[in-house]
Amino acid sequence: MYKAIRIHGYGGPEVLQLETLPTPVPGRGEILIRQEAIGVNYIDIYFRTGLYKVPAFPAILGMEGAGVVMAAGAGVTDFEPGDRVAYPTALGGYGECRTIAADRVVPLPPDIPFDIAAGCMLRGLTVHMLLREVHAVRAGETILVHAAAGGVGLLLCQWARHLGVRVIGVVSTEEKGELARQNGAADILVGHDNLAARVRKLTDGAMVPVVYDSIGKDTFVASLDCLAPHGLMVSYGNASGEVTGISVGMLATRGSLYLTRPGLTTYLAQRSALLAGSRELFDLIVQGVLTVRIGQRFGLPDAGAAQTALESRTTTGSTILLP
Template sequence: MAHAIRIHANGGPEVMRWEEITVGEPGTGEVRLRQTAVGLNYIDVYHRSGLYKLPAFPAVIGMEGAGTVEAVGPGVTDVTVGDRVAYAGVLGGYAQERLIAADRLVKLPDAIDDVAAASMMLQGMTARYLLRETYRVTPETVLLYHAAAGGVGLIVCQWAKALGATMIGTVGSDDKAKLAKDAGCTHVINYRTEDYVARVRELTGGAGCDVVYDGVGKDTFPSSLDCLKPKGMWVSFGNASGPVPPFDMQILSAKGSLFATRPTIMTYTARREDLVANARELFEMVAKGAIKIEPSRTYPLREAAQAHNDLEARKTTGSIVLIP
């Protein structure tokens, strides 16, 4: 029998239980995947707490993993038994085995091991769509990224550097500032000791940034808008401090005819060709050494509650992987 972390109601980390599950055989277009590594991401906290609604209870949360295909259902042509694969954006990750649609899987190159894959799929593909699609970053771009020492943040530091952009990152400690700087962030601001809006204005000669990437949410709104140039773009892609409150659209015109978007990886990888293109570029960046992704910490999957506690207490940096 396989085991999984399941929740029977929304709540704190204590609602997560290690339970036996029945996986069953894959249906049409599905595979049964034996997972070797599972990524931990802030969206898991949102699902657990109820900020993002789950389809039903009991539920297995988790949106990212890697492993080996154990069985394939009718109509599956993209992968075969024995393939090493990874995925992101598909609920049900906190399990030793699971069923998953084959068209959501990407094959892993030999150079990327399973733990590395589980460290990079959701966060790496998020970094890719943010920098290459939501706002296409170039060497002329000046960007602000909140939580630059987080899992996505450290990837963005490296990717922005590879693109030649000027990146300003905010962090909550001197240790995290060093991590971001070492990863390639051009300027780092400790928001606990500096007014980041004033510092951004100083660093940009009063001009502001082309784009602000904001995965923090409530605590950085509306101050993030004050860091933008006229006609700049505010990209709100997460709620680590809580959701952004409803706001009057007039604030966007008042602060410089700003653009605002709320993207998700599910939209940006909804078509298989987009998923494959995103993953391919990520793997290429890793293969050529432009981006290095290693988990900062691993936990046994059965200890997922402790991992959630540490993540929410901001005790973690980089990527975290749960080992089934």
């Protein structure tokens, strides 16, 4: 038997219920993992509220974690009991153990602790996607990053600085701004009021070639107004709500802009991409280029409190559950 957090319907944090369940048996192509640490992300909230739909109820939320292989199902050749592993995009993480398709898991190097892995797999690979794939940044560019003190934001600031990119970080408080600055942001803007005018001043009127916006509804138009002609709006989150009611004319009148809504699962669909991105992420952590900040730690029974803290926008860095 093992403990897991399940939901039986969509709703607020109160729908997250701690339950005792039979220990699952890995099927063909699957492994069973004893989880040492579990990531908490905004996507978990989207699934809890119904913005994203779970396959069926009851459902176990959670997309990211790290632990030790307990058993391997038929056909699994890459992993065996005792192996340290981590994963970034597989629903079912809020539990002491879980089964998962072996091709969605990567080996975890011995010098990467479990909590660090759970705090960086989804976030770090999201940053890899944003900086390497969605818009391949170039040294000397200036980019605008919303939520620059969050789990993704801090890693994005560090990684961009490593690539020679100037980051203008948008945060909600001066304290968060100082944290983002310590992690690589060259300039800090608190709040998004008059955002375009402040970006114009910082860039001497040039504006930016790309905006990375995880906030969604509240910042979408302001982000568009910060782009240079032919700039790219990367909307990759909905922290303030889903962006709706878009007119494509908004892109034309602001300088023939581009808009994308990337999803990490698409970019990691091929196992080769998952392995390559993870290797680069782990290498940068070991080299000290990236420092993963675990800002909040909760016990598994406190998953609701963890999500509430995340929704309140008072958190910094990554949030994890410890089974």
